[in-house]
Amino acid sequence: MWRCKECSESLSGRYELLKHFRLQHRHRQRYPCPHTNCPCTFKTWNALHIHLNRAHPKQNSQEQLELSIFSCHLCTSSDLPTERDYFVHIGTHFKSHETVPCMFVGCSFETNIYATFHSHKNRKHKPHTLKDFKPGVVRTTLVAQESSDNPVEYAHNQDDSAVEVHSACSSSDVDVTQNSSKVIEKNFAASLLKLEHFAHVPGTKIDEFLEELHYLSSATLPLSIDILEGVFQKHSPTTDKSVITEVATALCASNPLLKAIGKGGPLRTSYLRNQYYKDSFNVVEPIEYILDAKEKRSFQYVPVLKSLQQLFQRKDVVDKVVENHRVQQSNRGTGEQQTYKSSQDGSHFKENGFLSGDDLRILLTIYIDDFEICNPLGTSRKKHKLCGIYWTLSNLPPGSHSSLSSIYLAVLCKTDDVKKYGYDRVLHPLLQDMITLEQVGVFIPLLGRCLKGTIQVVAADNLGAHSIAGFNESFSGGYICRFCTATSTDIQTKEVKSGAFSLRTKELHDSHVKSAQENGASCFGVKRHCSITQSLDHFSIHTGYPPDIMHDIFEGLVPVELARCLALLISKKYFNLETLNKSILQFPYKWADKTNRPHVIPHTFSKRKTIGGNAHENWALLRLLPFIIGHLVPEGEIAWQILLDLKDIAELVVAPRQTDESIAYLEGKISEHRQKYQELFPDVRLLPKHHYLEHYPQLIRMFGPLVGLWTMRFEAKHSFF
């Protein structure tokens, strides 16, 4: 017997097991070796085959197989087929608050808290083998059995799914056949779904392709008859030709792929496929909310709680989240020097008892951005601006990108409607879900309990953040900062570092909101309450809106300061614009810089006082500028030093890991940079973004490294639309 490590189904041979795994568990990212005692897993199917041939060559005579069965050491359950089933079962004892003694030999640890047990097991008994369990837990029997796999078959079938699919159908058991036919159909549908929604192949093109495929496959019937005739000739030459034709026709007609796309098949047309996806793939469907029935204004909301439940059905996600929580917990209180690697190292997180307590919480980052879906060159440009509100799970350690940290859509609304009806209305269904998440939580079957959670931060550009949070939406004068009460005049003469500005705190902000409500006028830049802070108990205005490094630095200060300094360097005749642009074009860009290669600088740049360009292009230009043009600038040139300082600052800000030392260094650099800039351009007013930058050192201590929020914004922009 060969037992699947994933679902514990038993199969007759190694090859059958591999086939089963490929078909039933193909969403797994790694394929485990089918041998019970082998812990190896593989990224690709091919690698697994190579491993099998090398590490477990087929034995000629008979194969010895160990069959293990687990018994609970607390109750009478004694037929738990796998280790995983055993631990799932142990979990039920924790759920009923029983004290569970550790099941490993020589260990006297006991606890009635699942999380404590889990971390004990990970610390003390990882890795372990079946021999490490206390006597009586594991029973192993040696089963001698005929090995039914055939190495020659492997060689032919390597990664050739078409062949496997056909052989899977040839099973004699009717039930199995029907079942596997359904599975093949579902896998096929999943492949088509990927084509349509990830590769953006239009549904009509897929219809055409499927029709063609169906036609071509049916056209192979005469060929099949020929082949069958050959086979029958060899083994039973008396068989009537009509029988052969019938066999071939039946085989052709029973092919689940052809059935699915043939007449009456469920995957035949775009419409039918969408039906099929909805029925088979747990689609979380958007709900339309009416803003104004008469004007026909509405927006779409994709229920976040439902999506969360779906996400937490994945074992890999749950494992990562639990593991991350455990690591965070064990890192707490270690006396070493403070390092900031994620938002959970920031003081805002640590000081929030709901987020950083012993209980595992679901942490969401909400991300808001406007984007255009139509040709931006068209005349009807404004009409198609959409506001997208996305969410992502911030429980995962930074850097664990890929499919785990996907960004999910929550709200889609026309930007004009957001302006007209306000964020309160548009955020309402989302906030209702968040209130439930804070107070009740969502049930996670894999953990057997509810997890509560909340919105950790809202990442938006400055305008977006100010309008949701209820601050002034103008940055040309007055109170321009959501972190402190500075005005655009104050920031010209005072530095954040000097302590001249009072930071906005919960108490201060509450009093501003109150006075704004009473007087009907904004108070210290506060126009109204923040609807998120208002609805949620554990979200607060002064901890919920991190800075936006993309617009502050890479699309803000960098293009503006580049324009000023380059204009000055050109006026000093170190080089001219033509030389500069030629060097920009001819520079040998490598790796990521190739895709983000900077554009040439437009002739209008000094009049427009910015070089334009997107964040990645500007970043590449600033970073590579010393290599592009540095040799033409004499030493000690102050405009050049300003650019180099800005480059250092940007580099420090995007660092994924910060220490108190690196933050102090950043603070010094920012102050130095400000001084030089004001010296060289005494008549130029500092921008609000200059002031925000001065907040960065303290903001990194509060929010953790800021770069995570940037990359996320960037990815979201490029996701679905």
Ligand SMILES: [Zn+2]
């Ligand atoms: Zn299985």
Ligand SMILES: [Zn+2]
């Ligand atoms: Zn192996």
Ligand SMILES: [Zn+2]
């Ligand atoms: Zn038990």
Ligand SMILES: [Zn+2]
């Ligand atoms: Zn133990």
Ligand SMILES: [Zn+2]
């Ligand atoms: Zn400020």
